[in-house]
Amino acid sequence: MGVKVKVSDGEDAGRVILSWLKQYHKELAKTAVAVKVGEALLDLTAPVPVGQELEVIGGDEPLGLEIIRHSTSHLLAQAVLRLFPEAKPTIGPAIESGFYYDFAMPRPFTDEDLGAIEAEMQKLVKQNQPISREEVDRAACIVQYRELGNPFKAEILEELPQPTVTLYRQGEFFDLCRGPHVPSTGRLGAFKLLSVAGAYWRGDEKRPMLQRIYGTAFPTKEALEAYLTQREEAKRRDHRRLGRELGLFIISPEVGAGLPLWMPKGAVVRYALETFLRGELTRRGYSPVYTPHIGKLDLYRTSGHYPYYKDDQFPAIQFEEERGEEGYLLKPMNCPHHIQIYKAEMHSYRDLPLRLAEFGTVYRYEQSGELGGLTRVRGFTQDDAHIFLTPEQLDGEFKATVGLILYVLNTLELSDFRVRVSLRDPNSDKYVGDPANWELAQAAILKAVVDLDMDYTVAEGEAAFYGPKLDFLVRDSIGREWQLGTVQVDYNLPQRFGLEYIGEDGQAHRPVMIHRAPFGSLERFVGLLIEHYAGAFPVWMAPVQVVVIPISERHHDYAAQVAATLRALPARVEVDARSESMKYKIREAQLQKVPYMLVVGDKEAEATTVGVRALKTGDLGALPLAEFAEQLKGEAAIPGG
RNA sequence: GCCUCCAUAGCUCAGUCGGUAGAGCGCGUCCUUGGUAAGGACGAGGUCACCGGUUCAAAUCCGGUUGGAGGCUCCA
Numbered sequence: 219m220g221v222k223v224k225v226s227d228g229e230d231a232g233r234v235i236l237s238w239l240k241q242y243h244k245e246l247a248k249t250a251v252a253v254k255v256g257e258a259l260l261d262l263t264a265p266v267p268v269g270q271e272l273e274v275i276g277g278d279e280p281l282g283l284e285i286i287r288h289s290t291s292h293l294l295a296q297a298v299l300r301l302f303p304e305a306k307p308t309i310g311p312a313i314e315s316g317f318y319y320d321f322a323m324p325r326p327f328t329d330e331d332l333g334a335i336e337a338e339m340q341k342l343v344k345q346n347q348p349i350s351r352e353e354v355d356r357a358a359c360i361v362q363y364r365e366l367g368n369p370f371k372a373e374i375l376e377e378l379p380q381p382t383v384t385l386y387r388q389g390e391f392f393d394l395c396r397g398p399h400v401p402s403t404g405r406l407g408a409f410k411l412l413s414v415a416g417a418y419w420r421g422d423e424k425r426p427m428l429q430r431i432y433g434t435a436f437p438t439k440e441a442l443e444a445y446l447t448q449r450e451e452a453k454r455r456d457h458r459r460l461g462r463e464l465g466l467f468i469i470s471p472e473v474g475a476g477l478p479l480w481m482p483k484g485a486v487v488r489y490a491l492e493t494f495l496r497g498e499l500t501r502r503g504y505s506p507v508y509t510p511h512i513g514k515l516d517l518y519r520t521s522g523h524y525p526y527y528k529d530d531q532f533p534a535i536q537f538e539e540e541r542g543e544e545g546y547l548l549k550p551m552n553c554p555h556h557i558q559i560y561k562a563e564m565h566s567y568r569d570l571p572l573r574l575a576e577f578g579t580v581y582r583y584e585q586s587g588e589l590g591g592l593t594r595v596r597g598f599t600q601d602d603a604h605i606f607l608t609p610e611q612l613d614g615e616f617k618a619t620v621g622l623i624l625y626v627l628n629t630l631e632l633s634d635f636r637v638r639v640s641l642r643d644p645n646s647d648k649y650v651g652d653p654a655n656w657e658l659a660q661a662a663i664l665k666a667v668v669d670l671d672m673d674y675t676v677a678e679g680e681a682a683f684y685g686p687k688l689d690f691l692v693r694d695s696i697g698r699e700w701q702l703g704t705v706q707v708d709y710n711l712p713q714r715f716g717l718e719y720i721g722e723d724g725q726a727h728r729p730v731m732i733h734r735a736p737f738g739s740l741e742r743f744v745g746l747l748i749e750h751y752a753g754a755f756p757v758w759m760a761p762v763q764v765v766v767i768p769i770s771e772r773h774h775d776y777a778a779q780v781a782a783t784l785r786a787l788p789a790r791v792e793v794d795a796r797s798e799s800m801k802y803k804i805r806e807a808q809l810q811k812v813p814y815m816l817v818v819g820d821k822e823a824e825a826t827t828v829g830v831r832a833l834k835t836g837d838l839g840a841l842p843l844a845e846f847a848e849q850l851k852g853e854a855a856i857p858g859g
Numbered sequence: 860g861c862c863u864c865c866a867u868a869g870c871u872c873a874g875u876c877g878g879u880a881g882a883g884c885g886c887g888u889c890c891u892u893g894g895u896a897a898g899g900a901c902g903a904g905g906u907c908a909c910c911g912g913u914u915c916a917a918a919u920c921c922g923g924u925u926g927g928a929g930g931c932u933c934c935a
Contacts, residue, residue, distance in 0.1 A: 313933050320932090326862060374935050383935075394935050415930030416862020423931075427862060430930070458928095462870075471908090471926050529860095585860055590928080696929095770892035797891080798898085805896035819894060829894075837895055 221246060221274050225266050236262035236401050239274070249276040249437070251285045251405065252398040261351055262401040277405075277437030287312035289349070289400045290339075290409045290435035291319045296391035297338035298431070301331075307393065308370040308419065308428055315697060316434025320417055322370060323429045327414045332431065336411045342389075346404030349388045351397055356383045359394065370419065408442040409435035452695045457748035458591040464753050464810060466744075466761070467592065476589040476596030478741055483761035486790065487747070488740050490759040490856065492577060495601055495626070495736065497859045502622060504573040504603055509555035511579060515545040520714055521554045522650045523547075526683045532583050532596075552578035553733060556604040557715050560729075565719040567608055570729065571615050575603035577740070592745030593700050599740045605732040606712075608719065609658075612730050616666045616705065619734045623690060623703040626736040629857045632750060635692045635702070637672055639663055640680030649683050651710035659707035659730075660686045684710040685733075695749040702743055706733040754811040754833060757853040764791045764850065765807045766828075769800050769819035776823035780816060780843060787851050808833065814850070 239247035254273040275282045291310035310319030363371040417430040436442040466484030518524035534545040579599045687706035708731040718726040737743035768777040781791045794803045817829035830838040
């Protein structure tokens with residue numbers, strides 16, 4: 219919230235806000251970037267609204283920061299046009315971490331260009347050019363942009379409803395913009411251009427590719443520096459880096475892009491998560507099943523996966539000629555297999571809900587440019603389940619499923635997530651099924667989030683092709699958002715596969731399905747957990763829970779004895795018996811994020827104690843071995859187990 | 860898939876103007892046997908991602924392939 223000041227009646231009429239501020243609120247004038255009057259945002263170059271209350275927006279608050287960034291994107295465009303007169307500016311908004319500007323260019327920008335552009339921007343800052351706003355006729359503006367050979371701006375203008383639009387002008391540069399902007403280029407300066415990228419006009423890969431320049435800006439140099447430093451630090455907890463350093467997983471080009479291999483230590487983390495979830499599923503009445511990795515093409519024609527995913531899956535396995543058989547498909551989803559299990563038996567309403575769960579591995583051929591680390595892969599394992607239920611049970615079961623996901627996220631201390639209700643885009647034809655069923659399913663989800671009092675956003679067009687869903691999204695270390703858990707309501711697949719149950723009335727009825735995955739994919743989930751914990755997993759998930767460090771060779775026997783005692787708990791224990799100094803071994807264990815280091819020397823061997831050093835708190839002194847074992851047993855236990 | 864950048868030892872990276880390779884870590888051997896974040900010495904290890912081209916000569920220049928990083932509406 220900005221500071222509120224009142225403009226007195228009378229003599230101030232006709233002045234500009236900035237000069238008024240300079241006279242009456244000198245300090246505010248220095249940091250102000252715009253003002254708010256009621257709901258309207260005004261430039262500092264606008265006339266003083268006499269008799270009204272002004273809220274002065276500073277560069278240090280979110281709205282002001284956005285304005286600074288937006289103005290910096292204009293500055294970028296001005297500099298680019300000076301250096302590259304052939305560039306056609308298109309759009310240049312402020313974004314969460316800075317800003318970008320897209321240009322149509324005969325040739326792409328290179329990293330070298332960025333330096334020159336940045337220097338030009340600084341020059342413009344020094345010149346302190348005033349930024350002014352003017353209203354122009356929309357139709358005339360369209361003509362003007364067409365004459366300049368810029369169809370992009372013209373296209374934007376054509377879609378605007380109002381008869382007049384606003385232009386912002388600084389020196390020779392002008393840009394169609396709703397504003398507001400800082401009053402002059404001298405107010406900018408703490409910025410940095412970060413990268414160039416191709417970007418399709420309006421995100422549509424069928425339209426021309428533009429050249430995008432990303433940058434960021436802050437009100438002060440200090441804030442900019444702090445941001446850049448923090449960005450570097452975040453990179454250090456990148457799961458791809460930690461995955462290698464901690465020996466958790468690799469992606470081998472020999473095996474294939476997007477096909478991760480779990481190394482022994484990474485497998486321990488995954489195994490612990492699976493064990494945790496299996497316990498929870500048993501408690502909640504799920505039935506484990508196993509199904510194969512492939513299925514007949516026809517199965518996926520019936521489900522609709524095959525046509526829907528045609529470009530996003532590995533090619534079908536075809537050998538009609540040799541064997542006279544129809545093709546098979548690597549499964550992109552587990553539901554058709556689980557549906558066959560349901561269909562294998564006649565079900566009474568008394569059997570429902572039937573909850574079939576499987577850690578099911580699926581394969582999707584993601585575009586090569588989308589792949590990255592564990593967060594976007596081509597083969598991954600879902601902690602999947604399909605719940606078959608009567609329509610009356612939907613409400614309660616949906617909420618129970620959301621409850622499971624919240625429990626899982628809470629146990630793993632993941633609190634920084636957001637919830638999205640993903641609905642169908644009514645104008646798209648990529649969805650299957652009867653609109654009436656969609657309405658039912660969407661209503662069920664919206665009722666649940668309201669009943670559960672959850673904060674959520676609605677995203678039209680994000681639904682699965684067979685039904686709407688509730689998604690849980692988290693951010694990675696560089697701020698990208700990823701979908702983890704999901705709960706989906708589906709009236710369509712039961713229909714496509716002709717599923718039935720016998721109701722109380724003795725008649726056949728159609729069940730509803732819930733698809734759900736609390737982790738989503740084990741690969742992505744572990745990837746984000748690595749970043750969440752910066753590699754320092756809680757004891758129950760840690761690949762190595764304890765390293766025993768004998769001080770010298772004569773303590774090796776006692777170290778082995780300590781290890782054997784702890785392994786019997788059970789616990790994952792290693793003895794570092796290398797001929798290295800104790801300091802060296804401690805350093806290594808710290809870097810490997812091992813929760814406990816047990817230093818054992820003469821004193822410990824004598825008294826059957828261990829010198830405990832904890833990863834986060836350092837040296838804790840000696841503890842009787844039995845006592846440490848008892849404590850470790852508690853911390854190593856699978857939650858809920 | 861498309862745009863930019865990148866690929867040198869297991870890992871992180873030097874390598875000038877084209878003249879067939881270097882460091883640190885890690886690994887092996889030996890010395891050292893230590894009290895809470897790197898003890899020392901020696902040694903092994905590279906078809907400079909792959910394929911082709913230019914050149915007397917290519918890690919270096921050019922083209923292609925594979926793989927990696929960032930990005931591809933957070934709307935004027």
